[in-house]
Amino acid sequence: MQENASAFESWAIVLKYHLKEYIEKIIIDWEKPQNTSLHYNRFLYRAIKFEKNYDWVVLKGVKDDIEKIEREINNWVVNLPSKSAQEKATRQDSESALERKVLEILSADNRHKGQQLPTGLFKKQVSEATAITPGSNSCIDLWEFHDGEFRIYELKIDSNQGIGILSELMFYVNVMNDLKNGIIKYPQAKDRYRNIETIIEAIEKGTIKTIVGVFLANKMHPLLAKNIKGIIEILNNNTVGILFEKKSISYDKINIVN
């Protein structure tokens, strides 16, 4: 999803920004791969959400596959953390070490927060046989819930400046938005880790009003960094809808203070 060849939303957004006077619509077209895979399913989900979120995006790909995803999505569940996240990073300058530092900062107040929240999609129950998308290590870096706002942080260290950060964050935001809206669900589980009960309770009580995807990075890909305000403006000019005077889905960028 993060690789250049796969991050189609990222390229579409930056093209739409940098060539705004030339581009009215962006058409996403593709052929069915010979061997369909979990990655192809995730691509389909991402493509469908991209078109739903932005009225200038048109899907022209394999119609049967799009319709199949739309038909079955209500049966999907998201996997839950099966244990606590690792406490120690192997390297002090690693992304996971930075993630824990930021979590400590978030922990300074009383907001609900957590790290490494899985986002694998499965049909009805979590198992290898029922996997829809890659799920074993597809996780939201950090999350925070306060006053109706569910914030998803996508953290990148300075050396990781891929353009795919945008596609990755969009995927996480859409999964959480579908969870919030009851389109996809969490399965039953007796063991709960990483503060997941807070999220489940918030979904059940309907207290999540808005999802905010936050780019948490000092350095970004040049096509994003130079014009991040304009990029975010395009991201926020979506058609997802407004709840309680706030966008259901929005994006923001903050710098990491070392």
Add this chain to the structure above:
DNA sequence: TTGCCCTAATAGAGTAGTTA
């Protein structure tokens, strides 16, 4: 020569499944 970008290889983290 230097710095940047990209790619491929590898290490590490997290997951589901299996077994005792």
Add this chain to the structure above:
DNA sequence: TAACTACTCTATTAGGGCAA
């Protein structure tokens, strides 16, 4: 149910290509 294994995926690193 805990411990272990196999597997997948992401993050990280090293090295090559290219332009200034």
